[in-house]
Amino acid sequence: MSKVKYYYDKETLSYKKIEKRKGRKLGYALLSIGASFLAGFILLVIYLNIPDLETPREKALQRELQNMKMQYGVLNKKLDQVQTVLNEVEERDNTIYRLYFEANPIPDEQRKAGFGGVNRYKDLEGYDNSKLIIESNKRLDVLTKQLVVQSKSLDEIAVLAEEKEKFLNAIPAIQPVANKDLTRIASGYGMRSDPFTKERKMHWGMDFTSPRGTPVYATGNGTVERADNNATGYGNHIRIDHGYGYVSLYAHLYKYNVRRGQKVQRGDLIGFVGSTGRSEAPHLHYEIFKDGQRINPINFYYGNLSPEEFDVILQKAQLENQSLD
Known part of the structure; x- marks a missing residue:
């Protein structure tokens, strides 16, 4: 009340x-x-009208956002450094490594191509800093792809290098008779006078005059294909298959130091100079075949001759004298 x-x-x-x-x-x-x-x-x-008036939670979120921006800034600087190093590796890869091994350069369009089709970054859209996050992820993805392409390229170069080493070791590259054991270069590749008929005919190899029993060496890595006297005119002879289409032949031998099917390395002792078969005097008749065709052996002595020594042999090999077989 x-x-x-x-x-x-x-x-x-x-x-x-x-x-x-x-x-x-x-x-x-x-x-x-x-x-x-x-x-x-x-x-x-x-x-x-007072922007600085924030709740403790807002302040914490703001600090977290600033830290995230700083981390993305650091990440992008690191990406810049990685990109610079990768660009240098790619440049060397295209202009040195691949060029040396006769491989086609990888175009920039293939190295730095993006990712087409579906939007890979849709889940990152709709945020205050979506642009920063998306661009960083794009750069990281492109960089990752470049690394994959470069990695595959280096794997290819490694295979090519290994194959190149095998190739260089297999190609005939030295004289079959050492200079110290030579009496002279009796005849070279080309038209020469036959020692028996005196007619001019093609001489398919080079004749190295040496005493009977002078060591004969394999001129490249390979497998002994023949070591017999069943070829007309060659007498005791050896054929080495070097692979890559190359075969070397050593004729008129006194005796063998290898057998058919044996693996040999460049510089291995394979036989001794003789005068068997159709031969006028002790000497080694040496031939090289490429893909079944005889070629001039004069181009295959770079492995153990100086430029001056090669010039001397070249001049002697060009003389149109009489061959010894």
């Missing part, structure tokens, strides 16, 4: 009851509500 309030009336010298007015109470209520709305609006305006 509400309390009844009175006031003292000086005119009547008595207490009178205070009557409550409904309108005044409503006014107070409206005034209170209006004041609350005004205070809230003022606080909202103040909040929106």
